[in-house]
Amino acid sequence: MTIEWTFFLSELMQNPILMVVTLLNIGVIVVNGATDAPNAIATAVSTRAMKPRHAIIMAAVFNFLGLLLVSLVSTAVAHTIFSMVDFGGDSHQALTALMAAMVAIIVWGAAAWWFGIPTSQSHSLIAGLTGAAIAVQGSLDAINGAEWMKVIYGILLSTLLGFGLGWINYKIIGRLFRNADRVRANRFFKWAQVGSGAAVAFMHGAQDGQKFMSIFMLAIMMTAGMGMDLSGVAMPMWLMIFCAFNMGFGTAVGGERIIKSVGMDMVKLEAFQGFAASLSTFVSLFLATFGGLPVSTTHTNTTAIMGVGAAKSPKSVKWSIAIDMVKTWVLTFPGCGILGYICAKLFLMIL
Template sequence: MVTTLLVIVIIMAIAFDYINGFHDAANSIATIVSTKVLTPFQAVLWAALFNFAAYFYFTDHKVANTIAKTVVEDYINLEVILAGLSAAIGWNLFTWYYGIPSSSSHTLIGGFAGAGIAHALVLGDNVLEAINLSPILKTVSFIVLAPVIGALISVIITLIIINIARYARPSTAEKWFKRLQLVSSAALSFAHGGNDAQKVMGIIYVSLVAGGVLVNGDHMPEWIPLVCYAAIAFGTMSGGWKIVKTMGTKITKVTALEGVSAETAGAVTLGITEHFGIPVSTTHTITGSIIGVGITKSFSAVKWGVTYSLIWAWVLTIPVSATFAGILYAVIHYIFG
């Protein structure tokens, strides 16, 4: 039976995907805008197109399954999911307002886990019994690993490109790199759509199970991925200009060559992690990739003060979202309980 609370949860989940799109638009378009290959409007349309195109390729839903298993099934109800989504949306809007490129993935996981723990406390159970530590620890480890992998791959790609193009005329090389940026940004948007849309797919699926519409193990209804990919694409079209400025100019100055390297490295990293069902942060990945291309010039080319402030936001995302979700769960439980 479809209840009012279930409808609210599904609407909130779709809203989160939309917000994720404009919050993370900068990941795909920051370098292509900063190098003036495309205007901001053209760039968001380009990114949105490939965000949605991922719907036709990423059909295994491994990342969605990982997200759905963050909280143990016995501790999942619609109140838990609503609290987790509300906390995640709140943190995303806060970081977007201040231009901080934080992780939508981690705020969703933190919110979901924090609400599950609060539910266990209300029941008087051991809080560790409410969450599956394995997927959470794997996700937390990639707070460090994703940007490091992105940086290493971008350094390798940059050095390879520099050696291949070292005898080319600079003006000719620049023209080709700007064309290649269209391809690399499309690849990153494609990988971003495939990785990030799945996170809400998992949340909507467990909402339908918690609401009694589905039985755990049932095939995911086709409307779920279609709506999630559409929401993230529309969100991307709305842009995220404050974060674009941070990503495109404040970390390091990015040329067309370096834009190709960073975007390609980000796409490769996301493709690998999606294959293994690891819900990594697109934001962390592309930030690490941009740092990598900066390092190839010199360590001083990277504005480390900005980078350190970003890292603090990354570290705080999961605990802040979890705490906020726990408080919201207490309020929601009081209202609906």
């Protein structure tokens, strides 16, 4: 079964809450493109392999392609987000709570972007949905524990694998090229950086884009009274293209603040070190995406950079910046979750 775009437009014109949810989700996707996506090419900018504007355009294009092409093969991450919480059987209340979650997510993400702090839109999304679902259901029964545990697995994978691969790749590449001509090696790794940056942007589109696709599917199925069973329901092509376009647009219009925070302030990298970090990020995102584990691109890329920096020299990493980022991630789940809960309670009383 496939949901046609004509059906979605028809429902959109008849249901103002669905219209608000749609606009807010577009806003969240654009904010994600402006805040999370630039991390994909932060290392290429920090090593001077690419100019910021060229890197951002590349990231926008590959974000679009990543979501579109990977979703044709696997929508595992979208299914995980869709099944993570239960908004109940009342379609009006469920849609209202979903709208509240979107408000919480975009407020949290916009505030982080304003202060130039790399934050996880993925964690904000999960937290906001969870808080809103608990509000509408009135208990923790709103949470699907088995699916929610994939978030924990994703955090562990992105942290440990990102850092570990960064450390290992630095050592391997350094050993393989230790006798290479420095000028020729730098020229090679400049282009390798461009390629690995494009690959990370590709996987970011696939990973994060699917999360927002699931929000649209939740909204559409709630509005149509179809419940929360995705079995037999295919992700429509028009939805993939729509989400991919909005994410690419967000990346194209913003991002230099985040690039500086992650790629240039945390640790100074040479070309081969930047390649080692990007390669580590790509592998981690690839495994997580096809394993249905929702992870943060920011989190994964940051830990990979830290791994490379630590392999180079623990003193070369500005750990204070890394600690500030960890504090942000730690605050996101309770902070955005509580915000989602409060917004849902408020909207349910008003609407």
